[in-house]
Amino acid sequence: MSRHHQETAPFVERLIFNNRLVVLLLFAAITLFMAFQASQVRPVTSFDKMIPLQHPWIANMIEHRDDMANLGNSIRIAVAIEDGDIFSTEYMETLKRVNDEVFFLPGVDRANLRSLWTPNVRWTEVTEYGFDGGPVADKPSYLTEEDLEDLRVNILKSGEIGRLVANNFKSTIIEVPLQESYPNPENQGELIQLDYGEFSRLLEEKIRNEFQGENPNISIHIVGFAKKVGDLIEGIVKVVMYFGVALLITFALLLIFTRCLKSSLVTLACSVIAVIWQMGLLHTLGYGLDPYSILVPFLVFAIGISHGVQIINAMSIESITADSAYTAARRAFRSLYVPGMVALVSDGVGFATLLLIEIEVIRELGIAASVGVGVIILTNLVLLPTLMSYIGISKRAVERNRDLNSRPQRLWRGLSGFAHPAVAPISVVIAIIAFAFGIYHGQKVEIGDLDPGAPELHADSRYNLDNDFIIRNYSTSSDVLVVMVSTPPEMCSAYETMEAIDQLEWRMANLSGVQSAVSLVTVAKQVIMGNNEGSLKWQTLSRNQDNLNTAISRAPEGMFNASCSLAPVMVFLNDHKAETLQRVTAEVEAFAEEYNTENLEFKLAAGNAGIEAATNVVIEKSQIKMLITVYVVVILMCLATFRSIPAVLCIIIPLALTSVLANALMAFLGIGVKVATLPVIALGVGIGVDYGIYIYSRLETYLRQGLPLQEAYYETLKTTGKAVTFTGFTLAIGVATWIFSDIKFQADMGILLTFMFLWNMFGALWLLPALARFLIRPEKLRD
Incomplete structure (x- = not known):
């Protein structure tokens, strides 16, 4: 690169590449600090975070929370006997021990605990002298048949059959109200926040495992918000395994794509650094990871790989004519930092629209995703090209690219036919039919849960x-x-x-x-x-x-x-x-x-x-508002970058088609719009716009050089198109591993995101050139 080209380069480029060593040392120091912060992140959740606190119905509940015992956050523990019924010494002694064990669990509202052994569960009857009554369990133990018969009579008079006592008399329930915060036993002036993961673990160890383990005739069944969240947190541990699988798959695909070990390792490392920074920043800002935002590191890694591939691909092409790795890196950065920045800012602002939803867990997911995207701007648009300016692309990979570029490529030549004057109208007609199909079936999508039990977990959980x-x-x-x-x-x-x-x-x-x-x-x-x-x-x-x-x-x-x-x-x-x-x-x-x-x-x-x-009402009102906001933001970002309404339409229409078809897919699969799936809409749009921005940016460059549309698109496919194709499949394969998760909402998100990543890629490759045939006037670009 000549001195003249270096001095006339954009300011951002000169700032980074004229101070490469300082940039790398700064990144190394920050990464060490963020790694320490990330190691402090713990799974956290809260009952209040999962509900729309600002909704009038929830405000009414909070106003009267103290007046309604057992109607807020609570669990129910059913203690069942397999052989026999509850009217036995064996059962009643076991129930007493379970009751006592639960009573002393941290976070239990002991004054309002209810079971056959608590004095607040009473029987009442009318006698010739008036009303009579007392506790259902009015004896310290039940050892004789006479005592057990008295217990039977008391239960029949209590009105608790079907509520605390099973209809078949083979189990009873312990109702356990919980406190979101409770006094520290060692310091009464300090309040401890209920740890749902730890509470669920104690239920398994001290209740289910202990009592079922010592007596095969006893079975324990536990339901309630705290247990459901505890099971989700338990599933988070397995989520880490999917991250490892995605890492290996991505590395293998990177190696196949680049045919260069060192550039593959550097791309992977920069994306992992992005995840470390994101986790570290979350802890620094006072946030943790709940069962919903635990998926964000996957997305940050995937987005990082997506933009990293663009950099590596551009550098491979530039290395054919560049005199050094330094020159190739600068040229690659110069050609991609504007579209890359626009794409990432669009992603970040799109994720930030989740803040419009008045449910704290979704807002925190939006914050986590936005922070992650902001980090990628630094790690993959700054750190990656800086590192590659030292490391460079292997000679073997450069020679391979030179050989590929010197001969016709059948695949890209065939796909360039989407821009042909005879094919483009057919593509547009198919797109219109697909829009109609998606809109019609998308109307059948319901708000909220469509399955009994906990829809966040599989039916056989x-x-x-x-x-x-x-x-x-x-x-x-x-x-x-x-x-x-x-x-x-x-x-x-x-x-x-x-x-x-x-x-x-x-x-x-x-x-x-x-x-x-x-x-x-x-x-x-x-x-x-x-x-x-x-x-x-x-x-x-x-x-x-x-x-x-x-x-x-x-x-x-x-x-x-x-x-x-x-x-x-x-x-x-x-x-x-x-x-x-x-x-x-x-x-x-x-x-x-x-x-x-x-x-x-x-x-x-x-x-x-x-x-x-109340949550369904909030989601129904927020869904359209959020989607409109995401698209408005993306449209404005594209308009500010390309300064062309036709260009914006070429990028946005394929994206909108994906959103419409995703709604139809949700209707076919019986997936409702709820806390777990609503963020997918913003995530799919935010990430999907990257494809269109990169393709149109390169296409416009070739059109300005005077190439006809189909030839310009062929050259686009040979460069950016193959990177977009690789990215689409890599992202889809990475999130497709979620489909096998024990957490059902993660599996649902995996299905939806896999579809959206693939269809966004296909839409950008297929529909964008067809729309350009009707909307773009190449002669105006050359003026």
């Missing part, structure tokens, strides 16, 4: 098998939606309030998808009937306020708060599918509009189903 056990053996579903009935103090038992709650219960009980509804009214009716010799004619609400006050005085804890200003209505659902939640919440809202007054208000929503319903 331990958690979902446990959930299936509880559904089959108990009358009350694990999917509970809670309607909060708010009144002024001391007014929750007023007849007008109770009568309105009764109407809501009736509507809910007769709604498709609802198993049953329980509230203060349910208890009051039972008590009033009991006060009248158990006559069914009296199983109704009394208009006498004194009778109502007496009736609710016997209601168990959680049916109303201390000031009698809140009375939750618990609606047990068949499932938490999006359709069910939408139907139930719509009915409650219609009811509230009819019955709400100044002194009476029906509020949505608590319970796990209420939280999921």
Whole structure:
């Protein structure tokens, strides 16, 4: 490179290549620091991060959280006996030990723990002397047949059959409410955040493994948010294996593509450094890795490889005519730093649109992805060419490229036919048909979960098998939606309030998808009937306020708060599918509009189903807003770079076709739009735009040189096209390994991203030149 060319080079190029040693030393120092920071990253999660805290329904739940024991974050442990039933000394002693072990687990809200052995689970009956009652387990142990028969009678009178006690009397449940933070036993003034991974591990070791291990006749089944998240965190360990597999596959493909060991190793190393920086920066900024953002390092590595391949490919081509590795590296950097920067900034800003969604776990995923893309600008657009200016491409690889460029290449010549005047119209017509197909079927995509149990895990996972056990053996579903009935103090038992709650219960009980509804009214009716010799004619609400006050005085804890200003209505659902939640919440809202007054208000929503319903609403509203924002950002970035609306259309239309077809694929595969899959939309668009930017940038260069469109596209394919093809397949193969993950949402993301990476690549290679045939005027570019 002549002195004149060096002095007239862009400022960024001169800044980097005139100070190569300083740049490398700076990168080495920062990498060491980031590696130390990355080693401190731990899997973390939180119940509050998984829910849309700003949504009015969740705000209502948080406002009344202290008044609703067991309706927030909790788990259910079913202790089952295989041979026999619960009315045995063996079972009751085991249940007592399990109860005591759970009681002392860190993070358990011990005051509200419920099982047959806790005093807050009571029986009630009507006698000739009035009401009688007491704890269900009223003896220190059950050793005789007489004691066990008393236990049977107490359980039958408790009303807990189907709730705490299985319908077949072969298992019982321990309800375990949890605290997000709890006092440190060694320092009461300090609060400890609940560690879901550790809590899940303790459940497995101290509950499931210990009791199932010592007695094959006992089986333990555990469900609840904390256990589900714990299983996801456990699956994260296996995710590391997929990263290793992706690393090996990528290296093998790089070696095949470059035919140069040292350039392959350097490209791989720079992408790994990008991951180290990203992890280190996350810890420095105070973030950890939750089960959703754990996938981001994969994407950062894949994006790094994508842009690294472009640099290596360009340098291989430049090395044919350059006098040194230094010159080749500078030329490669000069030709790619603008399109590379535009592509990466578009990626980063696209990922940042996830911040528009008011769910903290998605926002943190967006932050992690944006940080990772920002790092790649430095590691793969600056560090990689700087290193390659010293190392260079092997002579064997350069000779191979020279030989390839000197003779016609059938594959690229054939693909250049997409720009032929006779082929381009056919491609456009096919694209229009594909758009229509995708839009039609994409309308069938549903918001939320479409499967029972925990859709984040496979149907045959331990958690979902446990959930299936509880559904089959108990009358009350694990999917509970809670309607909060708010009144002024001391007014929750007023007849007008109770009568309105009764109407809501009736509507809910007769709604498709609802198993049953329980509230203060349910208890009051039972008590009033009991006060009248158990006559069914009296199983109704009394208009006498004194009778109502007496009736609710016997209601168990959680049916109303201390000031009698809140009375939750618990609606047990068949499932938490999006359709069910939408139907139930719509009915409650219609009811509230009819019955709400100044002194009476029906509020949505608590319970796990209420939280999921609110999350679905937020995702449905955010989906279109996020997608529009991603495309607006990408369009503006491309417009600012190429200063041409036709150029922007050539890049964006294939990208939009991929988004439309991805929606259709989700509908065919039964994948709903939810917390786990919504980020894929932004990720697919953000990464997919890179293909179009690189191809159009090179195509425009050849068109400015005066080549006809088809010939210009042929030359583009010989250079950038082969790098784009390699990148598309490499990215797809890397994420395709996720399909075999134990975590179902990772498998779903693997399917969707594999499709989007391949189709974005194909769309850029096939549709972009066809659109250019109609939209681009080469003579204007040469002016």
